[in-house]
Amino acid sequence: MEWKSLAGALALSFLLFGTAPNPAVGNDAHRQHVRAARKVGILLVGFGTSEASAQVSFDTLLRKTAAAYPGIDVRWAYTSHIIRAKLADQGKRLDSPAVALARMLDERFTHVAVQSLHTISGAEYHELQRTVSGFNAMGAFERIVLGDPLLATQADMQRTVSALIDVLPRERKPDEAVVLMGHGTHHPANAFYAALMFQLQREDPNIFVATVEGYPDIELVKSLLLEKQIKKVFLMPLMSVAGEHAKNDMAGDEAHSWKTVLTRAGIQCLPVMKGMAEYDGLADIWVGHIGPMMAQFGLAR
Numbered sequence: 611m612e613w614k615s616l617a618g619a620l621a622l623s624f625l626l627f628g629t630a631p632n633p634a635v636g637n638d639a640h641r642q643h644v645r646a647a648r649k650v651g652i653l654l655v656g657f658g659t660s661e662a663s664a665q666v667s668f669d670t671l672l673r674k675t676a677a678a679y680p681g682i683d684v685r686w687a688y689t690s691h692i693i694r695a696k697l698a699d700q701g702k703r704l705d706s707p708a709v710a711l712a713r714m715l716d717e718r719f720t721h722v723a724v725q726s727l728h729t730i731s732g733a734e735y736h737e738l739q740r741t742v743s744g745f746n747a748m749g750a751f752e753r754i755v756l757g758d759p760l761l762a763t764q765a766d767m768q769r770t771v772s773a774l775i776d777v778l779p780r781e782r783k784p785d786e787a788v789v790l791m792g793h794g795t796h797h798p799a800n801a802f803y804a805a806l807m808f809q810l811q812r813e814d815p816n817i818f819v820a821t822v823e824g825y826p827d828i829e830l831v832k833s834l835l836l837e838k839q840i841k842k843v844f845l846m847p848l849m850s851v852a853g854e855h856a857k858n859d860m861a862g863d864e865a866h867s868w869k870t871v872l873t874r875a876g877i878q879c880l881p882v883m884k885g886m887a888e889y890d891g892l893a894d895i896w897v898g899h900i901g902p903m904m905a906q907f908g909l910a911r
């Protein structure tokens with residue numbers, strides 16, 4: 611897979627610039643030149659969203675990143691082909707990570723910090739890592755590094771638990787539950803969701819985490835809610851944006867939606883349509899992961 615990405619990046623470079631990078635020729639001269647003209651950039655990478663209301667999450671991240679690193683160019687890329695195609699139909703052009711990086715290469719950036727806006731280091735994060743490795747292997751930039759998703763270390767888990775506890779709906783009574791909707795994945799990193807639930811429940815036993823595509827699923831969490839005779843739950847997306855999954859799978863009226871599944875089990879549902887990145891405490895964790903990359907570039911926050 612690594613070679614596939616590398617080949618893709620090389621082919622892309624050839625297509626965009628009409629020349630393949632040759633690491634053997636002119637490297638010293640090139641390095642001297644870039645040392646003189648250092649150009650640092652940040653690339654924020656999310657799955658993307660076509661929901662206009664979800665844009666507020668991305669605006670928060672952009673505002674916080676720009677405030678933390680004034681004078682540094684901040685760019686966006688969306689990993690989802692489907693979302694980018696949808697947006698293109700509306701006249702909005704969003705780059706994939708590979709195209710955004712090729713563009714930054716063309717604009718003579720020397721140091722690029724790629725920040726993942728994923729929740730866990732699952733399949734999509736690793737795909738992004740392959741793209742970054744490809745550009746790294748090309749020797750295209752002097753430095754290119756990738757920042758952690760929301761949940762990567764135990765420190766992230768603890769910060770996320772407290773940030774989540776801080777933003778739970780104020781009107782909620784102690785015998786009412788909160789069910790967070792994670793995306794879920796076949797990737798082994800899916801285990802983060804159950805681990806997060808364990809740690810959240812140490813603080814508040816009525817917070818649950820379920821996923822759309824992984825473990826635990828909503829059927830399992832439904833049985834836990836019924837066991838505890840919970841009558842009312844607040845549904846919240848555990849994703850950077852409140853996009854399609856939140857709108858349809860969580861709060862939609864279709865038979866499979868979590869709202870429908872739980873309502874049919876006699877549990878009242880109150881969806882909260884806010885992406886995690888809309889909350890300062892959570893957005894700060896993602897943006898905080900840019901810091902160690904900047905430190906690698908010799909730039910203190």
Ligand code: CO
Pocket residue numbers: 793855
């Ligand atoms: Co999905």
